[in-house]
Amino acid sequence: xxxxxxxxxxxxxQSVCQILEExxxxxxxxxxxxxxxxxxxxxxxxxxxxxxxxxxxxxxxILEDKDIDIVVELMGGIEEPYKVVKKALKNGKAVVTANKxxxxxxxxxxxxxxxxxxxxxxxxxxxxxxxxxxxxxGLGANHIQSIKGIINGTCNYMLDKMIKExxxxxxxxxxxxxLGYAEADPTFDVGGFDAAHKLLILASLAYGIDAKPEDILxxxxxxxxxxxxxxxxxxxxxxxxxxITKKIGDKVELRVHTVLxxxxxxxxxxxxxxxxxxxxxxxxxETLYYGAGAGGDATASAVIANLIDIARKGKGSPMLGFTKSxxxxxxxxxxxxxxxxxxxxxxVDDKSGVLxxxxxxxxxxxxxxxxxxxxxxxxxxxxxxxxxxxxxxKNIKDAIKDLENSKVVLSKPAMIRIEE
Amino acid sequence: xxxxxxxxxxxxxQSVCQILEExxxxxxxxxxxxxxxxxxxxxxxxxxxxxxxxxxxxxxxILEDKDIDIVVELMGGIEEPYKVVKKALKNGKAVVTANKxxxxxxxxxxxxxxxxxxxxxxxxxxxxxxxxxxxxxGLGANHIQSIKGIINGTCNYMLDKMIKExxxxxxxxxxxxxLGYAEADPTFDVGGFDAAHKLLILASLAYGIDAKPEDILxxxxxxxxxxxxxxxxxxxxxxxxxxITKKIGDKVELRVHTVLxxxxxxxxxxxxxxxxxxxxxxxxxETLYYGAGAGGDATASAVIANLIDIARKGKGSPMLGFTKSxxxxxxxxxxxxxxxxxxxxxxVDDKSGVLxxxxxxxxxxxxxxxxxxxxxxxxxxxxxxxxxxxxxxKNIKDAIKDLENSKVVLSKPAMIRIEE
Numbered sequence: 001x002x003x004x005x006x007x008x009x010x011x012x013x014q015s016v017c018q019i020l021e022e023x024x025x026x027x028x029x030x031x032x033x034x035x036x037x038x039x040x041x042x043x044x045x046x047x048x049x050x051x052x053x054x055x056x057x058x059x060x061x062i063l064e065d066k067d068i069d070i071v072v073e074l075m076g077g078i079e080e081p082y083k084v085v086k087k088a089l090k091n092g093k094a095v096v097t098a099n100k101x102x103x104x105x106x107x108x109x110x111x112x113x114x115x116x117x118x119x120x121x122x123x124x125x126x127x128x129x130x131x132x133x134x135x136x137x138g139l140g141a142n143h144i145q146s147i148k149g150i151i152n153g154t155c156n157y158m159l160d161k162m163i164k165e166x167x168x169x170x171x172x173x174x175x176x177x178x179l180g181y182a183e184a185d186p187t188f189d190v191g192g193f194d195a196a197h198k199l200l201i202l203a204s205l206a207y208g209i210d211a212k213p214e215d216i217l218x219x220x221x222x223x224x225x226x227x228x229x230x231x232x233x234x235x236x237x238x239x240x241x242x243x244i245t246k247k248i249g250d251k252v253e254l255r256v257h258t259v260l261x262x263x264x265x266x267x268x269x270x271x272x273x274x275x276x277x278x279x280x281x282x283x284x285x286e287t288l289y290y291g292a293g294a295g296g297d298a299t300a301s302a303v304i305a306n307l308i309d310i311a312r313k314g315k316g317s318p319m320l321g322f323t324k325s326x327x328x329x330x331x332x333x334x335x336x337x338x339x340x341x342x343x344x345x346x347x348v349d350d351k352s353g354v355l356x357x358x359x360x361x362x363x364x365x366x367x368x369x370x371x372x373x374x375x376x377x378x379x380x381x382x383x384x385x386x387x388x389x390x391x392x393x394k395n396i397k398d399a400i401k402d403l404e405n406s407k408v409v410l411s412k413p414a415m416i417r418i419e420e
Numbered sequence: 421x422x423x424x425x426x427x428x429x430x431x432x433x434q435s436v437c438q439i440l441e442e443x444x445x446x447x448x449x450x451x452x453x454x455x456x457x458x459x460x461x462x463x464x465x466x467x468x469x470x471x472x473x474x475x476x477x478x479x480x481x482i483l484e485d486k487d488i489d490i491v492v493e494l495m496g497g498i499e500e501p502y503k504v505v506k507k508a509l510k511n512g513k514a515v516v517t518a519n520k521x522x523x524x525x526x527x528x529x530x531x532x533x534x535x536x537x538x539x540x541x542x543x544x545x546x547x548x549x550x551x552x553x554x555x556x557x558g559l560g561a562n563h564i565q566s567i568k569g570i571i572n573g574t575c576n577y578m579l580d581k582m583i584k585e586x587x588x589x590x591x592x593x594x595x596x597x598x599l600g601y602a603e604a605d606p607t608f609d610v611g612g613f614d615a616a617h618k619l620l621i622l623a624s625l626a627y628g629i630d631a632k633p634e635d636i637l638x639x640x641x642x643x644x645x646x647x648x649x650x651x652x653x654x655x656x657x658x659x660x661x662x663x664i665t666k667k668i669g670d671k672v673e674l675r676v677h678t679v680l681x682x683x684x685x686x687x688x689x690x691x692x693x694x695x696x697x698x699x700x701x702x703x704x705x706e707t708l709y710y711g712a713g714a715g716g717d718a719t720a721s722a723v724i725a726n727l728i729d730i731a732r733k734g735k736g737s738p739m740l741g742f743t744k745s746x747x748x749x750x751x752x753x754x755x756x757x758x759x760x761x762x763x764x765x766x767x768v769d770d771k772s773g774v775l776x777x778x779x780x781x782x783x784x785x786x787x788x789x790x791x792x793x794x795x796x797x798x799x800x801x802x803x804x805x806x807x808x809x810x811x812x813x814k815n816i817k818d819a820i821k822d823l824e825n826s827k828v829v830l831s832k833p834a835m836i837r838i839e840e
């Protein structure tokens with residue numbers, strides 16, 4: 001029997017306990033031994049929880065219990081769980097966590113501390129989708145060329161509703177909050193930070209690269225306007241918040257932002273609150289993984305997959321996929337050096353000469369225009385919607401600054417990157 | 421160093437050797453040791469092959485070489501490779517195979533013979549997609565409710581072309597043969613047998629059920645006509661060859677046939693020669709896995725993933741996912757007892773009373789009609805295209821027989837099952 005202590009018995013923790021009980025027969029047949037939740041640590045003992053395990057408000061009752069084989073960390077936060085899992089490892093216990101923020105900041109230290117002790121985290125990225133296993137075990141033969149992930153269901157739900165039903169940002173945010181998809185303070189989701197945490201974990205498995213959230217480009221979905229949605233529809237694009245990592249030579253790109261993607265791409269077809277991750281390997285080509293990225297049972301499914309892994313083989317693969325640092329020292333692409341295609345929306349006076357001035361400014365910044373569309377607005381104003389061929393982030397930023405300085409645009413231009 | 425012997429050095433075998441060389445650095449960093457192909461066994465030594473390993477035409481040069489750690493079986497066939505891998509296991513060598521036919525017939529015997537020796541087969545189902553790992557490791561917490569797989573790229577390519585470009589079966593089959601997607605004798609692919617072999621492997625991982633190809637319903641794609649394609653388009657269905665397994669109570673359904681699926685379902689969106697597998701777990705909900713199902717490099721990617729697995733942890737999980745038989749003895753659903761929805765195309769005389777007669781015959785067989793569409797053809801004939809609500813396979817077969825006996829239909833009715 002494998003004895004489990006759970007730190008943090010909220011939605012996911014309760015699901016873990018319930019599934020281990022409800023699906024005990026099949027889990028035992030797969031794992032080879034019974035996996036039994038024994039004790040859970042909570043802040044508030046008086047709150048009712050739907051579990052049949054002993055509860056404590058003293059984490060050490062788990063960390064120092066010699067009978068506990070595996071600690072499941074579901075407490076949330078960063079520094080507090082970091083202390084807790086370090087102590088668990090020091091006491092010889094395997095650890096399973098669903099905590100992406102912890103890993104976004106401390107995954108390499110934890111890999112060192114864990115050593116030969118199992119430390120697993122399938123639930124930390126894309127909930128129930130076994131993307132960690134796919135990337136670390138299934139695609140090991142490949143140099144990973146790119147990963148593009150819809151790894152925040154809240155944002156995907158909101159963008160999907162905006163584009164399909166024309167609902168505006170503020171209204172759909174309220175709806176997402178009412179449905180429990182978004183928090184009262186939604187910044188962590190809609191600002192792209194949650195996706196960034198998950199992206200950093202995926203990039204470690206792909207490239208062995210250490211980076212922190214503050215090292216990378218993170219933008220959210222809160223600047224999307226009706227006109228952008230119309231452009232997307234007109235040119236057969238979907239609008240998605242993607243976490244993107246790519247390797248170009250010995251440089252790695254890491255960025256989270258809204259993108260326009262052609263509807264024909266598989267990842268554009270992932271609707272609603274679902275998650276999906278597209279991984280391109282140099283040998284296997286594109287593979288894609290789709291499923292529920294959140295929710296108690298889906299997340300618990302991934303936590304228990306790790307418990308079964310540990311029951312079957314103890315420490316299996318190296319925690320972050322590599323037994324040693326790769327020789328070709330990789331570095332991050334500077335944000336200004338990112339190359340992609342762009343969509344711009346410019347509010348202008350509806351008068352002659354304006355288009356020429358815009359084309360001139362873009363040309364001066366080495367940006368060539370792919371499509372351009374002028375839409376008349378009220379009060380003799382117009383919106384210029386244009387897409388560019390591939391250019392550098394720095395050039396697009398400079399061009400936007402030049403357009404603002406030259407007063408040819410009446411308000412701050414909107415910019416969305418295009419992935420195709 | 422882990423030393424590999426490869427039996428069968430065709431397209432996949434050559435890719436395995438080339439990738440192990442080309443991606444050696446990253447594979448070694450992931451595996452922890454170098455994985456080195458040493459020797460390959462071939463039938464015809466005079467045929468040129470693009471590999472840097474010793475070649476032999478005597479398989480025993482591999483099976484009896486004490487230095488070889490892992491045998492990679494890529495020879496094809498059933499009984500001959502069965503003998504070969506048994507001998508490899510007996511000689512203490514781990515085995516990796518891409519051979520679905522071998523596993524469709526002998527997977528349980530091989531599991532017994534392998535015992536504590538690693539026997540892996542990621543490449544046997546859906547080529548480069550790590551679906552074996554996903555199902556065996558990633559979804560272990562779940563009772564699997566259903567698997568629906570597009571696991572034959574040739575059929576998907578052909579059906580996709582037929583539906584999107586209106587190309588007829590014989591012409592697209594010729595094209596698929598010219599492109600190398602279909603064999604000169606295409607029966608194994610278009611008849612559904614290849615998909616059936618793969619489905620049986622997936623069903624073992626999901627349910628621990630032993631079944632052979634001859635135990636299950638297998639139909640191919642060769643009976644699809646232009647009218648069926650038109651119906652699919654009109655009602656927003658895709659046409660796919662699916663391998664389907666479902667558990668209902670203590671019965672397991674196993675079947676391969678063409679289906680109509682609503683375009684809105686993720687698996688309907690898998691186009692061209694690609695593969696995709698949708699797995700529904702009781703806790704995780706639907707997850708889907710997409711990628712290249714064939715091709716030398718994609719298949720070799722999966723073979724090498726298994727080599728890395730073995731390098732990392734020797735024998736990891738139980739070969740077929742379970743350490744013991746499940747207690748609730750499962751049995752196969754009798755084909756006649758399968759329940760689903762159906763599409764029927766009936767060629768009739770374009771005269772009054774015919775529709776009533778058809779409705780009467782279906783009603784007499786407990787089949788209720790969902791949609792019905794009459795299309796006039798030439799010579800005072802018409803096609804009746806109809807879909808039913810859920811009913812039993814036996815009822816639809818009886819109804820078809822009754823329609824044929826009553827002479828109300830002018831030719832053999834066409835029937836396609838609907839999955840939604």
